[in-house]
Amino acid sequence: MKPIIGITMGDPAGIGPEIIVKSLTNASVYDICNPLVFADARVMKAALKVCKSNLRIRPVEQVKDARFEHGTIDVFDLKNVDMAQLEYGKVSAMAGNAAFESVHKVIELALAKEIDATVTAPINKESVNLAGHHFAGHTEIYGHFTKTKKFAMLLADEALRVIHATTHVSLRQAVDLITTERVLDVIRLLHDACLQFGINNPKIGVAGLNPHAGDGGLFGDEDEKQILPAVKQAQAEGYNVEGPLPPDTLFAKAIQGKYDGCVAMYHDQGHIPFKLVGFKWNNETQNMDSVKGVNVTLGLPIIRTSVDHGTAFEIAGKGIASEDAMTIAISYAVKMAQNKKRNQEAGVRN
Incomplete structure (x- = not known):
């Protein structure tokens, strides 16, 4: 199976179009999928010049019109950017709206x-909100x-895979949102994601919220009152899970393959160790x-992955942005x- 992959351009004033061009320069991408970019075709043509690329842009109005031939980038042309007003590196409502419409269309299809x-x-949250679309990020747009x-948001790179109980909220709000039900939900989502990645009986480590995972209640009681009951319930359901564990050692062990x-539990707790590695x-x-x-959004009825940078x-x-994350x-x-296709077929046969 060679799936059709819809790729959104991100903010046209950012590096999104550039890293898409660089990634689709590789013939190996076309060996595994049929990529279709959702963008204003003029933005993608400008990105070709920035990257000094010999590729061509082919605008299409329907998915069925795409040819998926290496050397030509098929673009589902949204025609929503005024190139005379577009400035690289600038926050603007126009760019934010174009980025949002790209995401909305790809979800729809x-x-x-x-x-x-x-x-x-990547999108710029300030630009998207200036355009009147009040979402904290991609994850929330997809959920809506x-x-x-x-x-939930999952970050993945080689041995390190991190799911977040909370994401784009203040730290004060995050503490209130960490409940037994929420922690149990993300444990289940992470387990299922690992199975999709081909990992059988995945071992999961759950980080504590407080220093030393609360240290028996000395540094807060959220670990014992909210996180520990979720871990125990997950264990009772047959999941291979441990916690709450001090995060300063959990991630170091995970990088070496223990988990x-x-x-x-919150945005930076998961992002910092992940970005130190990647x-x-x-x-x-x-x-x-x-x-x-x-960045993978779990729990959706559709598949969404993303680069994990801004x-x-x-x-x-400038044409110097790395396309590594886009290719991955x-x-x-x-x-x-x-894997989703194989599982569906297996379900039909059973």
């Missing part, structure tokens, strides 16, 4: 089963338009040599789409 999976380039109540997945800063060039890592406005339009995000989407 994935729900209609015209495409098999979706991959998103798929009418999904129980979903197949980790549950983080982001490689070059102090001489003052740029990132490599930016790896995939719009990088400071380098947008596409490969994850392909793997998940193929």
Whole structure:
């Protein structure tokens, strides 16, 4: 199976279009999938110039019109950017609206089963909100338009896989949102995701919220009152899970292979160790040599993966952005789409 992968351009003032062009330069991407970019075709043509690429852009109005031939990027042309007003590295309502419409359209077609999976380039939350679309990020947009109540963000890169009990909220709000029900939900989502990635009987480590996972209540009681009951219930259901564990050792062990997945309680608790592993800063060039890592939204009726970095406005339009994360995000989407298809076929046969 060669799935159709819908790729959103992200914020047109950011590096999204560039990393898409660079990723689709690789013939190996076309060997595993049929990529279709959702963007304004003029934005993608400008990205070709930025990247000094010999590829061509082919605008289409329907999925069935795409040819999926390496050397030509099929673009589902949304025609929603005024190129005279577009400035790289600038926050604007126009760019935010274009990014939002790209995401909305790809969700719509994935729900209609015209495409098999979706991959998103980075958006700028300020621009999206300036355009009147009041969402904290991609995860919340997908949750809203798929009418999904129980979903979560998973970061994945080689041995480290981290799911978040809470994401784009204040730290004060996060503490209140960490309930036994929520922690149990994300343990189940993480277990199912690992199975989709081909990991049998995954071992899951659950991070504590407080220093030393509360240390028996000395540093807060949330670990014992909310997180521990979720872990015990998951164990009773047959999951291979441990916790709550001090996060300062949990992630170090996970990177070395002790755990197949980790549950983080809030945004930065999970993102910091993940980016320490996947982001490689070059102090001489003052740029990132490599930016790896995939963001997967779990619990949705459709597949969504994404790069795990921002719009990088400071380098947008310079042609130096790394496409590593985009290429990996596409490969994850392909793997998940193929496994989903196989599971559906197996279910029909059974």
